[in-house]
Amino acid sequence: MASAPPFIRIEGLGKTYLMGDRRLEVLRGIDLEIARGEFVALTGPSGAGKSTFLHLLGTLDLPTRGRVLFDGEDVFERGEEELADFRNATVGFVFQSHHLLPEFTALENVMMPALIRRVARAEARRRAAEVLGLVGLSDRLDHRPGELSGGEQQRVALARALCLEPRLLLADEPTGNLDPATAEGIHALLGELNARLGITAVVVTHNERLAASLPRRLRLSRGRLE
Amino acid sequence: MIGRPEGERGGDEGAGPGSAPPPASTDAPPPASRDEGAGHPAPPVFSLRAFVLVTLGLFGGVAAAPVAEIFFADRLGLPDAAATGLAAVAAFVLSALLGAVAAWAARRLCFYEIAAASLLWSAAVAGTVAFLPGMRAGSAALQSLEAQGTLVLVLGLLGAGFLSATAGFVGATLAYLAVGTGRFDPSLSYELFVARSHLKLDARTLVSLFGLVVTGLLPGLLALLVWSHVRDVRERRAYRRGELYRRARMPATLLMTLISIAGVALGVWALTVVLSVMSGFEADLKRKILGQTAHGMVLTYGQDDFTEWRSVRERVLAVPGVAGATPFLYNEVMLSSGQNLTGAILKGVDTATVGTVIDLPRNIEEGKLEWLERPAEIPLPARGADGAEPPAPGARALPGVVVGRELARQLRVFVGDQVNVVSPFGDLGPAGPQPKSRPFRVAAIFFSGMFEYDSKFAYLSLAEAQRFFATGDTVTGLELKVDDVDAARSVVGRVAFELGGWPFRGKDWGELNRSLFSALQMEKVVMAVILGFIVLVASFLILATLVMLVLEKTREIAVLKSMGAGVPSVMKVFVLEGLIIGAVGTAFGLILGLGSCVLVDKVGIPLDPEVYYISNLPVLIEPAQFALVALAAMVIAYVATIYPATKAARLRPVDGLRSE
Numbered sequence: 007m008a009s010a011p012p013f014i015r016i017e018g019l020g021k022t023y024l025m026g027d028r029r030l031e032v033l034r035g036i037d038l039e040i041a042r043g044e045f046v047a048l049t050g051p052s053g054a055g056k057s058t059f060l061h062l063l064g065t066l067d068l069p070t071r072g073r074v075l076f077d078g079e080d081v082f083e084r085g086e087e088e089l090a091d092f093r094n095a096t097v098g099f100v101f102q103s104h105h106l107l108p109e110f111t112a113l114e115n116v117m118m119p120a121l122i123r124r125v126a127r128a129e130a131r132r133r134a135a136e137v138l139g140l141v142g143l144s145d146r147l148d149h150r151p152g153e154l155s156g157g158e159q160q161r162v163a164l165a166r167a168l169c170l171e172p173r174l175l176l177a178d179e180p181t182g183n184l185d186p187a188t189a190e191g192i193h194a195l196l197g198e199l200n201a202r203l204g205i206t207a208v209v210v211t212h213n214e215r216l217a218a219s220l221p222r223r224l225r226l227s228r229g230r231l232e
Numbered sequence: 233m234i235g236r237p238e239g240e241r242g243g244d245e246g247a248g249p250g251s252a253p254p255p256a257s258t259d260a261p262p263p264a265s266r267d268e269g270a271g272h273p274a275p276p277v278f279s280l281r282a283f284v285l286v287t288l289g290l291f292g293g294v295a296a297a298p299v300a301e302i303f304f305a306d307r308l309g310l311p312d313a314a315a316t317g318l319a320a321v322a323a324f325v326l327s328a329l330l331g332a333v334a335a336w337a338a339r340r341l342c343f344y345e346i347a348a349a350s351l352l353w354s355a356a357v358a359g360t361v362a363f364l365p366g367m368r369a370g371s372a373a374l375q376s377l378e379a380q381g382t383l384v385l386v387l388g389l390l391g392a393g394f395l396s397a398t399a400g401f402v403g404a405t406l407a408y409l410a411v412g413t414g415r416f417d418p419s420l421s422y423e424l425f426v427a428r429s430h431l432k433l434d435a436r437t438l439v440s441l442f443g444l445v446v447t448g449l450l451p452g453l454l455a456l457l458v459w460s461h462v463r464d465v466r467e468r469r470a471y472r473r474g475e476l477y478r479r480a481r482m483p484a485t486l487l488m489t490l491i492s493i494a495g496v497a498l499g500v501w502a503l504t505v506v507l508s509v510m511s512g513f514e515a516d517l518k519r520k521i522l523g524q525t526a527h528g529m530v531l532t533y534g535q536d537d538f539t540e541w542r543s544v545r546e547r548v549l550a551v552p553g554v555a556g557a558t559p560f561l562y563n564e565v566m567l568s569s570g571q572n573l574t575g576a577i578l579k580g581v582d583t584a585t586v587g588t589v590i591d592l593p594r595n596i597e598e599g600k601l602e603w604l605e606r607p608a609e610i611p612l613p614a615r616g617a618d619g620a621e622p623p624a625p626g627a628r629a630l631p632g633v634v635v636g637r638e639l640a641r642q643l644r645v646f647v648g649d650q651v652n653v654v655s656p657f658g659d660l661g662p663a664g665p666q667p668k669s670r671p672f673r674v675a676a677i678f679f680s681g682m683f684e685y686d687s688k689f690a691y692l693s694l695a696e697a698q699r700f701f702a703t704g705d706t707v708t709g710l711e712l713k714v715d716d717v718d719a720a721r722s723v724v725g726r727v728a729f730e731l732g733g734w735p736f737r738g739k740d741w742g743e744l745n746r747s748l749f750s751a752l753q754m755e756k757v758v759m760a761v762i763l764g765f766i767v768l769v770a771s772f773l774i775l776a777t778l779v780m781l782v783l784e785k786t787r788e789i790a791v792l793k794s795m796g797a798g799v800p801s802v803m804k805v806f807v808l809e810g811l812i813i814g815a816v817g818t819a820f821g822l823i824l825g826l827g828s829c830v831l832v833d834k835v836g837i838p839l840d841p842e843v844y845y846i847s848n849l850p851v852l853i854e855p856a857q858f859a860l861v862a863l864a865a866m867v868i869a870y871v872a873t874i875y876p877a878t879k880a881a882r883l884r885p886v887d888g889l890r891s892e
Contacts, residue, residue, distance in 0.1 A: 066794055066885040087413045087798045094796020101889065105791045109429035119795045121422035166795075 011078030013206060014040040014063070014174070019072035020229075021058050032058045034229035035072065040208070042173075045200045047217040048210045050226035056210045057178055059226060063208065064097045064176045065089045094123055098167030098205075100177040104159040106151040112138060112162045113147040119169045137165040141195060157188035164195065168205075175199070175207040182212065189213060282338035283345040286400050289330025290349045291356075293396035294389075297323040311718040312742070317856065327396045328403030335404035336411050341878065342404040346397055353393035361386055402867060405874055409807065412800030420804060426792070427808040430781055432486050433816070441490050442820055445497050485784055488777040493817040495770035496865060500821025501828070503763045503861050508829045510756050511857065512850030517752070518717075520682035521745055523591035524689070526711030528724035528740045530557075530731065537706040544731065545710055551730050553723040556588030556713040561697045561706075566654040567635070567690060569643040576639060576690045578653065580697025580707075589713040592678060592691065597637060599647040599676030604693040607632045610675050613648040631696045632675025638687035640677045649674050653690075655701065670700060681846065717741075767865050770817065771872035774810050778876035781809065782883075789880050790888020799881040806877035807870070814869025818862050825861075829853050 021033040032055040040046060050056050061067040063074060065081055073080045081092060098119075106115045113134050120130035138147060141161040151159055160180055167175055177196065181189035193216045200207050209216070217223050225232045301319035304310045310318070334342050361382060410418045444452035470477035530548060532538045541559045548557045561580035566573060583604050587593040593601050603610045610632055633651055635643070645651055654669045672692070680686055698705065714723045724738035742749065782789070789802055829851045837849040 061886050061889075064794070066790075066889070085414075087800075090413075090793065090796050090798035090801075092796075093794060099794050101791075105787065105889070107426075107429075107788055107791065109432075114425075118422065118792070121425070122792070122795055122797050122801065124417070124419055124421070127421065 011075065012039045013042040013044075013077065014038075015075040015078070016040075016063075017073045017075070019059070019062060019074060020070050021055070021062060021067070022070045032229055033062070033069075036229075036231055038224070038231065040206060042206055043200070043204045044206050044222060045197070045220055046208045047220040047223045048208060048226060049212065049214075049217050049223065054226040055229045056226050060176050060178050060208065060210055063174075064099055065093055066099075094119060095170065096173050098170070098172035098175045100160070100163050100167050100175070100180045102179040102182045104151070104163040106159060106162055106166070108151050111148045111150055112143060112154065112158075112165075115151070115162055116166045116169050119166060123170065134165070134169055137169050138162070140168070140199075141165045155188075156184050157191060160184060160188075160192055161195070164192070164199075168199065168203075171203070171205075173206060175205050177207065177209040179210050179212065181216070189216075193219075278344055278348075279334075279338035279340060279342070282334040282340065282342045282404075283348055285330050285334035285337065286342055286345045286397075286404065287349040287352060289327040289334070289400045289403070290346075290353055290393060290396045292330065293323040293327030293399055294353075294392045296326050297392065312721070313718070313856075323396065324399040327399035328406075331400030331403030332407035334400075335407035339408070339412060339414070341408050341874070343401070343874075346401050346404065349400070350393060350397045353397070354390065357386060357389040357393065360389065398867065398871065401874075402870060405807075405870075409800050409804055412803075413798045417800070420808065423801060423804040423808055426788075426805050427812060430485070430785060430805070430809055431489055431812055432483065433489065433812070437486070437490065438493075438816065441493060442823075445494050445501075445820060446824065485777065485781050488773075488780055489813055492770065492773040492777045492813050493820065495773040496767065496814055496817025496869065497820035497824065499763070499766035499768075499770045500818050500861055500865050501824040502766055503760065503865075504822065504825030504858055505828045505832075506759060506763055507756065507857055507861070508825070508851050508853055509832070509849060510752075510759060511852035511854055513846075514749075514752050514756070515852045516846060516850045517682070517748075520680055520685070521748075522717060522741060523595065524680045524682060524685045525741065525744065526558075526589050527714045527717060527720045528712040528727070528738055529709050529744070530712065530724075530727060531709040531737055531739065532735045533737060537704075538709060539704070539706045541707045541710060544736070547730060548710060548712065548727055551723070551727050553715050553719065554712055554727065555715050556585070557710045558582050558585040558589045559694060559707040560709065560711050561694060561701065561703065562708040563655065563697070563701055565690075566656075567639070567643060568652045568654060569645050569649065572643045574639065574642050575688075576635075577688050578690050578692060578697065580692045580694040582694045589711045591680070592634070595678040595680050596634070596676045597679045599634075599674070601634065601676055603675035604632045604634065604691070604696070607673060607675065610673050611648050613646060630671050630673045631692070633672040634676045634678060634691040635674060636686035636689050637677055637679040638683060639690065640674065642687065645674050647674050647677060653700065657701075668700075764864065764868075767868055771814075771868045774813050774869055775872045775876060777813065778806055778810050778873060779879065782806065782876050782880040785880075786883060786888045788888075789883050790885040793883070793885040794889070802881040802883075803874075803877040806880050807873045810869055810873030810876070811866070814866055814872075818865045818869075821865070822858055822862055825858065826853065 016036055016038040019033055019036040019038075020031070023030040023032060036059065048056055048059070058067070062069050065074075068082060074082065076092075076096070081089065084092065106112075107118070110118070113131065116134035116138055117127075117130040120133055121127070125133070135144070135147060138144060141164055143158060143161055143165065146154060146158060146162075149158075151162065154162065160183075164177075164180070167177075175196075180196070181192050184192065193213070196207060196209065197219075199205055209220075211217055297319050299319075300322040301315050304318045305312060305315035308315075331342065331346070334345065338345075410416060444456075446452075467477050530544065538544075545557050545559065548554055559582050563578050563580075565576055565578045567576045568574075581592070583601055586601075599610070607630060630650065633653065635645070635651070640646070643651060651672050651674055652669050653672055654667050656667050678686070692700065694707070712724065712727065714720050716723075720740040721742060724740040728736055728738035792802060792805075830853070832849055833851045833853070839846055839849055841847050
């Protein structure tokens with residue numbers, strides 16, 4: 007092993023849900039290391055536990071067993087508030103259905119993580135506008151999500167994830183609801199961001215072409231990595 | 233019912249019994265019975281440290297109130313109302329501060345701790361009542377409560393504990409919102425931003441709602457009906473012509489929000505108007521009482537004769553704060569005229585100075601007060617005697633008496649008519665003391681507006697009274713008028729001090745009419761509590777609205793949490809929403825209440841003066857009272873937000889994201 011701990015190290019990660027009396031074992035012990043700056047594709051059939059894995063990686067949920075170490079530190083040892091800070095500072099999420107806040111404009115949506123971190127309004131606005139420029143939406147700042155196309159919405163969601171320059175980008179089928187051409191654009195953008203900003207990215211995808219184009223592919227099946 | 237949000241996980245080393253299990257090793261296999269998240273230490277359910285602090289706050293707050301009141305009233309010499317208010321504020325602040333410290337130390341909402349402290353308080357109250365004789369001697373505050381009966385004692389103590397617990401809860405939750413993240417973060421910037429977007433309140437909606445509440449709902453609802461009909465017609469026409477028509481729809485949560493605002497507004501409205509009317513009655517009563525009786529009295533102890541009243545009067549007038557002083561002689565007598573007989577209080581007054589103390593000269597309706605001194609000028613009755621005795625031959629020489637309007641009506645006498653005054657303490661006859669009777673003539677009739685006085689009081693000149701009762705040159709005491717009515721107590725105290733105490737003592741009007749004003753005060757408190765229930769019910773509207781909002785915004789909450797919003801942060805969003813609803817409703821209610829009071833005051837609602845002895849519905853607009861109502865409404869609204877807010881904050885991000 008190298009002297010410095012890997013960026014992410016996952017040890018025996020397991021997640022079991024209790025549905026009534028039935029135990030549903032979604033993840034059955036996953037061991038994995040992800041280095042800084044990697045761009046990982048995660049594929050697998052529906053119900054294989056991809057989303058659950060991503061949620062655990064982003065600390066949106068707590069594992070039943072196992073550990074997730076960032077830079078050698080177990081994140082789940084932290085308290086809830088520390089976890090919230092961790093998500094705010096380190097992780098950026100892109101969800102399949104963009105999950106933008108419908109009452110706010112694109113700019114305000116992108117500002118939100120910065121506002122949660124108590125960045126001053128003007129500074130948050132500046133930064134959000136910059137990131138929106140990065141994803142090519144400089145002319146859509148004051149549009150609400152409902153007034154944007156699917157591809158644009160997903161790019162706003164991406165901009166929101168990137169607003170605070172996270173070290174880890176987690177994307178859960180970001181192009182699942184998009185037509186192939188638009189999806190291609192998003193993929194190119196993801197690749198570019200990974201290359202240019204050095205953000206570690208884990209992308210869950212059904213898109214075989216995207217997966218094939220990425221240097222590292224993982225396949226989840228029945229709660230285990232294949 | 234209010235749940236504890238997840239506080240700091242496993243960081244609570246100071247917790248006592250019932251605290252967290254030690255952080256479980258994450259490698260250990262999970263117990264199968266646990267749901268997601270099993271294997272991780274849950275935050276403690278109960279923090280002993282916080283419990284001790286909030287209990288101190290609860291008991292301390294209740295104990296501090298009477299102590300502070302004594303301090304403010306007696307040491308600082310503040311008027312009673314101000315002292316009570318300040319004492320309440322001090323007690324509230326004390327409880328809230330200790331609650332805040334508890335929340336800060338344990339980093340939790342302390343709901344269970346406060347509930348436990350309240351139970352402990354109830355047990356203590358039960359103990360106090362059961363063993364009351366033992367406790368009674370110790371506390372003046374307890375004695376005054378006990379004097380009003382056990383029920384009042386129990387309710388009073390429980391109520392005080394409840395208020396103190398509420399104060400502690402407000403303090404604890406506010407502190408948790410501010411420091412729950414582990415650092416001091418009172419900022420509300422984005423929370424307000426999100427809260428406003430949830431409520432969707434704009435100026436137009438609020439103005440319409442205000443109009444709806446002002447018009448008493450009925451005309452407003454009619455207007456709404458007409459408007460929706462017009463809209464339907466337009467929509468149908470547009471449909472026939474094949475045009476596009478977009479119909480604005482009101483989201484359900486906005487409707488709920490508006491209903492909650494209206495509920496709070498109605499409660500605050502009712503509370504302010506009723507309390508203002510009661511204050512009006514009280515002020516009217518006070519004015520009439522103070523018009524007819526003095527602000528204070530100087531009396532002697534026991535049977536001591538008060539003969540040196542002339543020199544004492546000079547000394548009293550020199551005391552700062554005293555505006556006037558007049559001697560009086562007080563006796564209870566019977567008055568008769570023809571077949572009519574009634575008991576009365578007969579006061580001998582100094583006609584020259586009585587006007588400097590009471591309003592008697594200004595309340596004279598018929599006749600003249602001066603005729604007491606010059607009875608020869610009293611005109612003879614113009615009419616034949618129907619009921620009244622015919623004027624005796626030597627009638628012109630009879631001394632004068634002034635009676636109240638109701639008394640004159642009962643005796644069926646007019647100015648100039650003859651009245652017999654009968655005193656039970658007369659000369660000694662063969663069979664012991666004989667009642668003494670002497671005819672007087674009615675010199676004047678007064679109307680004070682207070683039935684009690686108009687039907688019971690009669691006045692003689694001081695000299696005439698001294699002669700009638702054969703007291704020599706003594707008086708019962710001196711009546712005083714002070715510059716500031718509310719400071720009467722301290723001025724009278726100073727007068728007694730200047731006179732060197734014994735044999736003199738002072739009494740102020742509050743003491744003279746204590747039972748009446750404390751009954752009024754009690755009535756007002758009960759009324760405030762009953763009407764406060766309207767606000768309480770309105771707070772349930774807020775609670776329901778917020779629960780609905782939380783359910784509607786589950787996904788949004790999850791997204792905010794995924795972006796790093798912490799528990800206090802999410803709570804703040806919903807607390808703010810509730811506070812906005814409460815504040816808008818309270819503002820509406822205050823405006824409406826103020827408007828109604830001004831309207832009642834200016835236009836006047838006539839009352840039957842025969843029944844109420846007052847011609848118009850009295851209103852007194854007291855700013856402090858309005859402020860108190862507003863504060864109470866806001867506190868209730870705030871407390872109502874805590875449950876939905878914790879519910880929102882406890883949502884797991886995954887739950888919101890999964891439900892699609």
